[in-house]
Amino acid sequence: MSIATIAERALILLAIGMLALTGANADADNCQSGPMHHAVPVSGEVSGARQFASDLGFGWTFQLAPAPHGWDINVLDESGYNLALATLPVHGDTNPRFLYGWHFRNSANTGPNEGDVNAPQRERRFTLNDPRGGAFRENGLGWLDIVDFGLADLQPGERARMVYLRFNACVVVPKTDEERARELDALSPVYIDDELELIRTCGLDLAYRPEAWVMPRLLNGDFDADGAHDFAVPIVREADGQHGIAICRAGTWTSIHGIDDAPPGSDLVPGYFNQVEAWSLGPRDALPAYVGDPGLPAGAGDALTIERIEKSAYSLYWDGTAFRSHHHYTLVEP
Structure with a gap:
């Protein structure tokens, strides 16, 4: 681990310690979990x-x-x-x-x-x-x-x-x-060597670099419900800094989202990825019920949801042959 990485995680640990000292009693009295x-x-x-x-x-x-x-x-x-x-x-x-x-x-x-x-x-x-x-x-x-x-x-x-x-x-x-160590690690934007090796081994081209422009820095799941480990990682195109997301299926198949034009029939344009503020990955049936949204098509497998908080949200899901996007809502235009 580099000196920079050690220093960053030490600062995070210090921040958690300060939160624990100032907020632990209040959190406990309100029955809220804390650091x-x-x-x-x-x-x-x-x-x-x-x-x-x-x-x-x-x-x-x-x-x-x-x-x-x-x-x-x-x-x-x-x-x-x-x-x-x-x-x-x-x-x-x-x-x-x-x-x-x-x-x-x-x-x-x-x-x-x-x-x-x-x-x-x-x-x-x-x-x-x-x-x-x-x-x-x-x-x-x-x-x-x-x-x-x-x-x-x-x-x-x-x-x-x-x-x-x-x-x-x-x-x-x-x-x-x-x-505490696991949660501390999840707060760090720095990819450890094993993660970088896993990302590159799955096929991420050197034209892109993993960069945690949204946290946590990596999400794990199973998009196609085949029991194999899948994951998603935020990336940046080296040439121009365009944000995107790489999805690795079963440690073998990598697909890139958000870098080039929107796929046919989708309004999830690349510019949206530069505005994403939060993301999550989990079962389709656990997605929030958005007002006026019919939801994702029925099917097994996890969905990746990206959003501009309280402004708009999309999900990426596997339809059996390819990834599709679903527009949940837009309250504020880009």
Whole structure:
């Protein structure tokens, strides 16, 4: 890797670090993922003696488990270990993980808790950790806000039970070093040697050079649904700087788009590629539903969408014999 490449990626890493320091707490409170963490929202309701469970990804499960006076918040890993056991205090029954009815009643159980019962109220925060060691995303955390609840056993001298709960929750999971490195790499406009070799091996002529005039610098997919790896890369014609896109199918077939005249029946002219602000690649049936747009013809395979954000959009797709373009919309003329 060149010194320039190392310097560019170091600057990107510094920028991510600054974002993490200034925005991590706000992102977590809003349940938004950030450069250093995943944030997974969970909402729902539960009643009676029922259990609530939701898949968080990572092999983890968010769970509300029935307890004598309500529910316990658990976050179970793939082995069933409860990572939320790290939440303090360990002893007693006023842990924030415990959603118990009597937390919201006074000590005589004759009315609302006005402070005489020292117990957490509607906002609950819990921590995640694994004392067993091994590979783990350290210092996870979560919060649960009680939106509404119902109580039973309200007779004086009893301990009230929570019998209904509606909630919003969030589990914040630190990203692994591997995830952060992968995302850092995706932010770089610099092609690594393996990528350049792959692009040239597929047949990109030396009249063009890969250049990340739109990010990310390379998109992977399967245009013809044959199970082989395809990819798209932004390019520039050396002679005049004209923007284009090279699509490589199965590491063998390269087609160039945006350099010369528009194909027959298409209004996707080369000049449009010099104005593209964003691009994406994915299944045809996952494309946004644009107003007044009939959409792409039915068929398997991914589509490459290029757009001037909130102005116009086109997609390139494989029709079984060649690439075609589809005009989704235009709100502002070039």
